[in-house]
Amino acid sequence: MTTHTDIPDTHETLDTSGLLCPLPVYKAGIVLGRLEPGQVLELICTDPGSLEDIPAMARQRGDTLVASEDQGDTQRFWIQKGAS
Amino acid sequence: MTAAVAPDLAPLETDRSLRRYEDIRQLLPDVDNPTPLVRLNHVVAGTGLTAYLKLEWLNPFGSLKDRAANYLMAGMHERGDLDGRDIVEASSGNTAIALAALAALAGKSLTVTIPSDVPEEKRTMLRMLGAEVWETPDDLCPVDHPKDGAIALARSIAAQDGGARFALANQYENEDNVRAHYETTGPEIWRQTNGQVDYFVAGFGTTGTITGVGRYLKERNPEIRVVAVEPHPGHRLPGLKSFQEAKQPGILDWGVIDDVIRVDDAAAYETTKQLHRREGLIVGPSTGAVVHGVNEIGAAGGIAVGISPDSGSKYTSYFADILGDDGRPRV
Numbered sequence: 001m002t003t004h005t006d007i008p009d010t011h012e013t014l015d016t017s018g019l020l021c022p023l024p025v026y027k028a029g030i031v032l033g034r035l036e037p038g039q040v041l042e043l044i045c046t047d048p049g050s051l052e053d054i055p056a057m058a059r060q061r062g063d064t065l066v067a068s069e070d071q072g073d074t075q076r077f078w079i080q081k082g083a084s
Numbered sequence: 085m086t087a088a089v090a091p092d093l094a095p096l097e098t099d100r101s102l103r104r105y106e107d108i109r110q111l112l113p114d115v116d117n118p119t120p121l122v123r124l125n126h127v128v129a130g131t132g133l134t135a136y137l138k139l140e141w142l143n144p145f146g147s148l149k150d151r152a153a154n155y156l157m158a159g160m161h162e163r164g165d166l167d168g169r170d171i172v173e174a175s176s177g178n179t180a181i182a183l184a185a186l187a188a189l190a191g192k193s194l195t196v197t198i199p200s201d202v203p204e205e206k207r208t209m210l211r212m213l214g215a216e217v218w219e220t221p222d223d224l225c226p227v228d229h230p231k232d233g234a235i236a237l238a239r240s241i242a243a244q245d246g247g248a249r250f251a252l253a254n255q256y257e258n259e260d261n262v263r264a265h266y267e268t269t270g271p272e273i274w275r276q277t278n279g280q281v282d283y284f285v286a287g288f289g290t291t292g293t294i295t296g297v298g299r300y301l302k303e304r305n306p307e308i309r310v311v312a313v314e315p316h317p318g319h320r321l322p323g324l325k326s327f328q329e330a331k332q333p334g335i336l337d338w339g340v341i342d343d344v345i346r347v348d349d350a351a352a353y354e355t356t357k358q359l360h361r362r363e364g365l366i367v368g369p370s371t372g373a374v375v376h377g378v379n380e381i382g383a384a385g386g387i388a389v390g391i392s393p394d395s396g397s398k399y400t401s402y403f404a405d406i407l408g409d410d411g412r413p414r415v
Contacts, residue, residue, distance in 0.1 A: 022233060023240040026220065 008066050008078050011039040017074070021049040025057045028079070032063060035081045040066065043077040050075050109189065111144040112154050118272035119143060121389065126362040127355065128378055132385040133283075135378050137365065138273065141395035145182040148269075148393040149175075152292050153182035155264035156253045157190065165251035166192060173253040174198070174238035176289070176323045177206035178394055183253060184213035195241060195250065197234040202322060205398045232331050255290045256333040265296025273297065273389050274304055282386030285311045285377045287324045287370050288344075291336040293391060298340030309342045313377035320349050320402070323370045323393060345377040352376055353406045356396070366396040 014031050016024035024045050031041055043054065051070065054077045058065040062082040069076040105111060113119050121136040128135040140148035156179075160166050171187050172195040173180060180196040187194045194215040198207065202219075210217050218241075220234040235256060242252035255261045273281055284301055286294040298310035315321045317329040356372030359365040371392040378390045396403065 018244070020240040020243050022220075022236050023244070026218070026237055 006067060008040050008080070010042040010078060011035060013042040013044070015044040017044060017046045019047065021047050021053050024050055025053055028054070028057065029061070032061065032079065032081050037081050037083045039081050041079045041081070043079060045075045045077070046073060050077070054079070108144050109154070109186070112150055113143060113272065114268050115271045115275060118276060121276045122365070124363060124375065127358050127375060131379065131383070133378070133381065133383050133388050134386070135388045135390065137371065137375070137390050137392045138269070139392050141367070141392060145185045146394060147178035147182065148293060148391060149178035150182045151264040151268055152255055152261040152290070153179055153186055155260040156183065156255060156258060157186045159258065159260035160251050160253065161190070166190070169249060169251045170195065171253055172196070172238050172241045172250040173255065174234040175255070177202045177210070177398070178323060179255050179290075180210055180215060181206065181213065184210055184215040188214055197237040197241070199234050201320065203399050203401050205401065209398070255292065257335060259335060261290055261292030262296040262299070262335050265293050266300045269293065270297040270300025274301065277387055277389065279304065280387050281308060281389050283309045283311060283378070283381055283383065283388035285313060285374050285381070285388060285390040287313045287374055287391070287393070288327060289323050289325055291333050295335055295337045295340060299337065302340050310340050311343045311345060311377055311381060312341050313345050313347055313373050315352070315373065316346060316348055321352055321369050321373055322399070323368070324373060345380045347373045347376045360396065365392070367392050368394045368396050368399050369402065370394070
């Protein structure tokens with residue numbers, strides 16, 4: 001298991017297990033859209049492509065990937081919504 | 085071969101001279117019920133070329149894509165893809181509008197993924213037809229699917245639950261799209277021009293039209309020139325695709341295409357405006373791109389047929405942007 005940085009408090013969790021990219025990216029975008037700036041989304045993925053796609057999505061949206069875990073079959077990401 | 089028809093359609097027993105129909109699907113085009121060819125008398129003039137536009141916006145659901153949607157529906161029905169499943173498709177709007185109407189008539193629902201630059205008019209029309217609309221940035225999946233986010237999203241929706249919930253119409257890879265044009269649009273053009281057509285011009289999109297029509301016409305007369313119109317990367321011409329930035333569809337057959345003419349947005353919109361003002365043709369911007377392509381052929385003579393995929397009524401918000409103060413009172 002690989003963990004990057006401390007796990008922050010989360011405001012909402014989205015489980016996209018079984019979904020292939022870009023569905024996790026799309027659904028994460030919808031949830032992040034309704035969070036307040038500074039709030040954190042925990043995103044659970046099983047598509048290996050998410051290891052590249054989720055950080056890229058966070059950069060593109062102006063959000064911050066504050067932590068991530070790669071457990072092999074499952075990846076978890078904690079994304080803090082940026083200022084709107 | 086008789087054109088494919090959607091499921092549950094009663095045999096056509098319609099007197100066309102009365103223009104009375106028992107089902108909207110009976111208006112779908114075929115060689116005996118073609119969309120009109122209308123000559124361009126002003127916008128293409130002085131080149132020696134006789135040019136006609138095929139007015140696909142006079143199809144029952146408003147665009148060229150009525151043909152492909154009808155064949156896609158019939159193909160899914162025949163293969164049993166719709167047994168217990170609804171439909172998902174990626175579309176810049178027109179295919180989805182026709183699919184939504186046909187799906188509703190067949191008791192199915194449509195989920196559509198559309199690029200975020202699709203005009204509000206189309207998105208609203210889709211929701212009006214009962215479709216679930218997933219607006220998608222083309223660069224949604226920045227690593228794997230540059231510029232094809234809507235297509236990738238439709239695939240991932242279809243793949244959910246082992247494919248149990250949705251059938252993907254898949255116009256970009258489905259030969260039924262090509263067959264629609266090989267069996268209807270191509271034969272119509274051949275018959276409407278008495279086999280005298282010299283040039284066929286259509287835009288790059290799903291490429292079902294140019295591949296299907298091109299294949300049919302080349303089989304009748306290999307000398308016919310098939311010309312594709314392609315926008316530049318980063319364009320704002322809904323329905324058209326630049327294959328410098330988007331993936332080429334699996335159905336594209338380069339073997340039937342003789343030339344590719346590139347068109348920029350300004351030229352396409354200016355030609356669209358001229359088609360409105362000088363020909364009385366209320367067309368969408370992709371028609372302007374096609375007619376720009378007709379003008380760029382540079383032929384001294386012959387007969388050209390260009391495709392007019394849809395009408396301008398779906399793009400009024402775009403037109404407002406390019407018009408500026410044009411048409412407002414000058415006081």
